[in-house]
Amino acid sequence: MAAERVIVVYPPDETGGRRVRVDGTILGRARDLRDLTEYLRRAGLEGLDDLDVVRSLLIEWRGGGPEDWDPRPP
Template sequence: MADRVIVVYPPDAAGGRRVRVDGTILGRARDLRALTEYLRRAGLDGIGDLDVVRSTLIEWRGGAPENWNPA
């Protein structure tokens, strides 16, 4: 995962957060479980919810991993 660029954007009005890996938008995650699934589909096999929360490689914009509500 060290060579991947992962960005999770602020929650939108519906509470989804856009997910980008290596410049490609994967979609909008509505919770941590959905985000983890997007990352697995992007080739990050074996990643779990706890890995996502603890990872320093994910750039969380507009809120921490527990923030899924619009501002």
């Protein structure tokens, strides 16, 4: 069941990529919401679009939210 999944998006690295982990497994580095949505789809979380990912309470955003992809401070 999707509600039991543990999804963590880590802070942006020096290139702006954010590591994505689902249930303890690193899936890769997302460079934007489209990448993140694709990683989650491949992990079996079907039917998500970028807006769903932004609003999802299943995702733990570390080091900024879904709008933060640039590693430089504002």
